Amino acid sequence: MLQYIRSVLANRVTIAASVVQDYNLPPNPISHITLTFRYQNLMANTLATVANILATLTTIDVLWRGSTV
Numbered sequence: 001m002l003q004y005i006r007s008v009l010a011n012r013v014t015i016a017a018s019v020v021q022d023y024n025l026p027p028n029p030i031s032h033i034t035l036t037f038r039y040q041n042l043m044a045n046t047l048a049t050v051a052n053i054l055a056t057l058t059t060i061d062v063l064w065r066g067s068t069v
Contacts (some may be wrong), residue, residue: 004031014037017056025062033062 009023039048062069 035060 005026005028007026007028009025010021013021020031037053039053041048
């Protein structure tokens with residue numbers, strides 16, 4: 001039977017704007033990577049839209065030996 005190994009790279013980490021954050025992936029084969037984002041509304045009576053949230057991300061790169069996967 002197929003088994004999935006769940007590895008958490010970072011749990012509830014705050015990353016500031018314009019910061020490059022590196023994480024080492026586990027040595028096990030990877031079938032997919034799930035990213036979960038948590039946002040806090042800092043202004044009263046406003047909600048962050050999906051478009052606003054996606055606009056804050058510029059790139060997410062997964063590298064293996066220096067090359068993009």
